Amino acid sequence: MNLLPGMEELLPQVSSWRREIHAHPELGFQEVRTSALVRRELEAMGLELITDFCEAKTAVIGLLRTGREGPVVALRADMDALPMQDEKDVPYRSQNPGVCHACGHDAHTAALLGVARWCSDHREELHGTLKFVFQPAEEGPAPGGAKLIVESGILDDVDYMVGAHQASAAGPGYIMTKSGVAAASGDFFDIHLSGKGTHGASPDCGNDLIVTASQIVEALQTIVSRRLDPLQPAVVSVCSLHAGEPGAKNVLPAKAILSGTVRTFDEGVRDKVFELMEQMVQNICALNGCTGTLDRQPMFPSLANDPRVTALVIDAAADVVGRDHMILIDQPSTGSEDFAWYSQRIPSCFYMFGAAPSSGPVYGGHHPKFDLDENALPVTMSVMARAAMVLLDQAPRKKSDR
Template sequence: MNHVKNLCEKYLEEMIALRETIHMYPEEDFKEFKTAKIIIDELEKLGIKVQKNVAKTGVVGLIEGKYPGKTVLLRADMDALKIQEQADVEYKSKVDGMMHACGHDGHVAGLLGAAMILNELKDKLHGNVKLVFQPAEEIEGGALPMIEEGVLENPKVDVAFGAHLWGYLKEGEVHLKEGPMMAAPDIFNIKIIGKGGHGAIPQETIDPIVITCQIVNALQTIVSRRTSPVDPVVVTCGKIQGGDSYNVIPNEVELEGTIRTFKEETRKLVPSIIEDLVRGITTSQGATYEFKYKANYPALINDKYMTSFAKESLKKVVGEENVFDLKEPNMGGEDFAYFAQKVPSAFMFIGIANNESEPVIHHNPYFKWDSKNVGILAQSLSQIAIDYLK
């Protein structure tokens, strides 16, 4: 539909300016007050109905079509990361120790661009578009609190779509797949409690460092020997803390890591296997332990029909040659999964790498990408919404 492309060109400079402004003022989870105000001001300027302070800082806009019909939800996340920006850009972060290192600034600008496009076409729409600007995707997760506060009601949402600007794909490409798209990113914490003492007399101690090393190695057998090789599982130990001096064996060591799974039965199984291993190793060494497990977001599962539907819409935006089936699911987490649990949904990756041999690495202090890519995001979300409401 040329209307979408033409309107995107009309508003592209505004989208770029919004992205770069938001980039300069990054905010952490549930504290996105400045970002929320920018969103509210833009939506109100367009005459779009606005709901404020949903799940603390979330914003919901509602575009009501001229004709009755279903309701499609489009979502963008808006929080930043605690990273000191090193990227050489004119719109560098002005907040010490914070930056948009994942593309959420672009997600907000892209969805605001979709709001501009769809608002001009509302007299042609059969139904409604809910624009959901969600806080706290990176850490605590704002999707579930927004759902609990009724974002899927009044009017009732029939389907949902979301996207992530993706630094591992070429500009202009869109990748998605039906079924498992992103993993459940759970967290475990293990405290090994031994008996400290002098490093020169280890026989009088119960060394938690040695025991922790055994546990780290044993955890890798979960993936290689305890779960099916065709059922993807990741068990990563990302943090070990223990000891203060080279010649002192400490009393305790703390180990923290993440579990990534797709199947719910596997998700429930792996923590119990971890605790069994920890219990066995610590008991054999005369130590004790404390085990904590935090279930974060569920796995993101794309609906078969909505994925197929989205692909056909996306071809109108980027061309059939640039719409791909994602080769394999991503082990990263995404709390859009909560929307996908409630209504048929599809989530997609939109490429932002302008050099095929060098990906744009997310969560990196040098993360940067061309702001023009917000236009593809805006067109993609708009086209999907328009086609669905037909």
């Protein structure tokens, strides 16, 4: 392991930021406390702050101008947590009921603050400009934070960009990435059912939306298994189903809502899935005498890593962790990541860093007991800072390429 000098020493500070954020998780676009912490720390490092530049009010960019010529390189962290209960028994567990940093965005934010601190301390050795992008709402709600940041134009001058995500597939010291298409497109959906509520003893006097919703859940499972080209991967998941009052035993409800997500690697497949979903919802509702609407919320396109930038980041990462700890993934992930919006506009690389705890059971992202090994943080901080330095050594992109 070849951490950048001084990175390991930043771990106590980075860990304390991470635990502070972890204990006070906030949902997408509501990262007020987290955003204030980020602003306070960036300011203390002597970085310029860019705030209030788009609809995503909690977004913060720290700007480090070295005053020397060179490209503009952006590094990104996401700040939002998930709507779920933290079930860990640790001193820094979530103090906000029903909200939990179960995807590691607390660690991403703290690590990027650490990189900002390191770069600020080493600014005399750098040239060009660095933009540290702290983004809200990676997990939604639609349209997510990255799209709003990109559309604001605040990154129009950026030549190259890098983002990272923790991974529980490996322990600290491993870096994983893939050139080209690396992650799926993502859409969310809600299916609203409405009908005539009735007494549980007289289902014939109204509509049974619970049976209707169950038929829809079953039918949606046949899209991937029976209706799509078997060689075209896709995922259709219904992740919540709400109907009736908890504990109600004799009331059939007048409303039901199903929510979930769709992942694909091809825009044609993506549209076909929604066309089939619409047909299924309408036909099953017609069969049951109720009405249904499918509300599609497109989140992000598939994520494509730029081959040249990715090759440079792979070399930078290998300098830190060694070639034998650099894992080149050959299949894209069905996970989606709104970093895709940046990668559509800016030659970028998104990589994963191993962060699985070395002892005890390993719970993956979005599990209520998810946690990570903070020893992974100086590793990703070193990789990100080294990647930034390598990219700052490249020529800025030509205007015609933008």
